[in-house]
Amino acid sequence: MPTRTPIGGLVLALVAGCGGAATPSPAPVAAPDHRPVVGDAPPAAAGFYADCLAQAIAARAIRHAHEDTTDLLLFTCDGEPARAFYDALATWSARIGSQFEHDGRTYRTTAPVKGTMFGVDYCATDATSYACVVTLNVGPFV
Structure with a gap:
């Protein structure tokens, strides 16, 4: 009959104990849902975005910004589309506390x-x- 050593018993106890303390398997990852997103009619405030974007695109007033893993295109409008957008933000900015002064600009x-x-x-x-x-x-494509 084989002799058990204290070390062998310890290893057996550790292996047996690990079975109960095992971490659960991660949940299976669902396959991507490739259905196109269906939107609703845009709210009225979307018009300010549309007008600003239209002017910026027509003037090619577009810049690129990158931070970590995020790439953005920045569309800049001015004049009347910008004034209308700025004025429309008055109540919203007051409500969420997002109006501030910086370098002589509000x-x-x-x-x-x-x-x-x-x-x-x-x-x-x-x-x-x-x-x-x-x-x-825009992601890393740009």
Whole structure:
């Protein structure tokens, strides 16, 4: 009959104990859903985006920004489309606390700024001119 050593018993106890403490297998990853997203009619505020984008595209006022793994295109409009967008943001910015002063300009953003302005749509004025920047997340293709 084989003799058991204290080490052999310890190894056996550890192996047996591991069975109960094993981490659960990760849940299977679902296959991607390739169905196109179906949208609704745009809300009225979407018109400010459309007007700003149309002017920026016509003027080719487009820049590229990159941070970590995110690539953005920045579309800049000015003049009347920017003034209308800026004015429309007044109530919204007051409600979410997203109006601020920086370098002699008053900014109104469509979302609160968290850390930096990267990826935040905004309009700004110096009381004589207006400009808005609308961002488009384009991924690494650009």
